[in-house]
Amino acid sequence: MTNLPEKFESFNEARRAGFIKAKEIKESGKKMVGVFCTYTPVEIPMAAGAVTVGVCGVSEEAIPDAEKVLPRNLCPLIKSSYGHAITDTCPYFYFSDMLIGETTCDGKKKMYEELAKIKPTHVMHLPNMQRGEYTYKLWKEEIKVLKEETEKALGVTISDQDIRDAIKDKNEERRLLKEYYELAKLNPSPLSGMELHQVLYQSGFKFDRADLKDDLRNIIDSVKQKYQEGNCQNNIDKPRILITGSPIGGISEKIITTIEDSGASIVAYELCGAIRNNDSLVDEENEDVYDALTEKYLSIGCSCMMHNDNRMEMLDRLADEYKVDGVIDVALQACHTFNVESFRVKQLMNNKNIAYMAIETDYSKSDTEQLRTRFEAFIEMIEDGVCVK
Ligand code: BJ8
Numbered sequence: 001m002t003n004l005p006e007k008f009e010s011f012n013e014a015r016r017a018g019f020i021k022a023k024e025i026k027e028s029g030k031k032m033v034g035v036f037c038t039y040t041p042v043e044i045p046m047a048a049g050a051v052t053v054g055v056c057g058v059s060e061e062a063i064p065d066a067e068k069v070l071p072r073n074l075c076p077l078i079k080s081s082y083g084h085a086i087t088d089t090c091p092y093f094y095f096s097d098m099l100i101g102e103t104t105c106d107g108k109k110k111m112y113e114e115l116a117k118i119k120p121t122h123v124m125h126l127p128n129m130q131r132g133e134y135t136y137k138l139w140k141e142e143i144k145v146l147k148e149e150t151e152k153a154l155g156v157t158i159s160d161q162d163i164r165d166a167i168k169d170k171n172e173e174r175r176l177l178k179e180y181y182e183l184a185k186l187n188p189s190p191l192s193g194m195e196l197h198q199v200l201y202q203s204g205f206k207f208d209r210a211d212l213k214d215d216l217r218n219i220i221d222s223v224k225q226k227y228q229e230g231n232c233q234n235n236i237d238k239p240r241i242l243i244t245g246s247p248i249g250g251i252s253e254k255i256i257t258t259i260e261d262s263g264a265s266i267v268a269y270e271l272c273g274a275i276r277n278n279d280s281l282v283d284e285e286n287e288d289v290y291d292a293l294t295e296k297y298l299s300i301g302c303s304c305m306m307h308n309d310n311r312m313e314m315l316d317r318l319a320d321e322y323k324v325d326g327v328i329d330v331a332l333q334a335c336h337t338f339n340v341e342s343f344r345v346k347q348l349m350n351n352k353n354i355a356y357m358a359i360e361t362d363y364s365k366s367d368t369e370q371l372r373t374r375f376e377a378f379i380e381m382i383e384d385g386v387c388v389k
Contacts, residue, residue: 014202019091021207025051026095031154034096038272038300039126041143041293043170047162048150053092054204057081058250060363075334076363078107098153102126104304122149129306130298140294163289167282174278176216184267185322188234190227193256193266200274238265239382245330245338247272250363262375268322303337319354326355326382333362355388
């Protein structure tokens with residue numbers, strides 16, 4: 001990476017460095033809770049004094065082992081997560097005292113059944129829709145059940161004040177992450193797509209909460225200062241791209257680097273771990289902490305939800321705010337919900353006259369050159385003023 005503040009390095013290495021930190025955390029007597037999804041109200045395990053960590057698999061190495069149990073034509077994220085779990089090759093899974101799953105997609109639901117055989121696993125019953133009083137009550141009740149299950153699993157008591165403190169703490173992180181990714185609204189963006197992605201993704205592996213916030217503050221200030229000094233790697237002519245769809249932690253190199261090598265500037269990720277879960281805060285003023293958490297988490301716009309208007313509204317808004325020229329919609333192999341929903345995203349972008357392309361891929365590198373050809377053609381057409389539909 002070019003002209004980066006030194007602090008970037010600590011983010012680039014956070015996931016790897018976190019392996020050792022995780023061991024230290026466990027040795028200090030703290031609990032660790034593994035989570036898979038943005039719908040998980042992490043404030044509950046945080047309120048229990050636990051460290052939360054994402055345990056979604058991001059490499060293909062463990063997939064052959066997973067395929068001894070799971071079908072081959074399943075999402076790579078699910079196979080990788082399960083494969084690392086059964087081969088003891090994910091330290092975060094290994095150190096987790098408890099896993100929290102959720103009834104999002106079918107593949108993950110069935111994987112949780114298998115994971116529960118090797119690790120204490122609580123699965124939250126997430127409604128399939130976001131509308132209606134019954135749905136709201138169900139999810140609120142589920143958050144209360146999660147609190148009780150976490151207390152039992154970790155041997156602690158969680159008070160409302162503990163949850164309130166965790167809400168405040170997590171909101172502070174969300175505000176900083178948002179301030180960071182919103183730097184890419186500048187034209188040209190001061191950040192490369194990989195810098196944008198790495199800080200968002202790797203933040204989840206910085207376990208010291210105060211250090212994380214300090215590092216984010218420093219990196220934001222440092223990027224701003226360099227930009228004001230005229231130090232920017234992008235130029236104003238690069239097409240501005242928004243990435244949306246399935247999580248890209250396992251395909252970041254293949255997607256981000258290949259797109260930017262093709263001459264574009266990635267300015268926004270409507271993805272989990274990025275804008276999708278950090279755009280809105282939990283209401284700190286709400287006297288009922290469970291209501292506050294229910295409102296926040298139930299509004300997340302993932303394709304697992306029926307009538308997923310929230311994602312469309314967010315995409316519509318982001319496309320304008322980030323002055324996007326093109327949208328690349330990424331579905332992981334066999335991710336039916338994002339694949340099906342791509343038609344709706346395409347219609348939305350067509351109506352806005354924004355270039356759109358959809359791809360489906362997995363964790364292997366075998367399609368990198370094929371994707372490169374497609375990205376190059378897409379970006380060239382944007383540069384030529386053609387709205388790709
Ligand atoms: S809130 S995106 S983290 S469910 S595992 S759905 S890619 S087939 S991860 Fe997700 Fe929560 Fe939604 Fe976000 Fe598709 Fe694969 Fe399922 Fe996946």
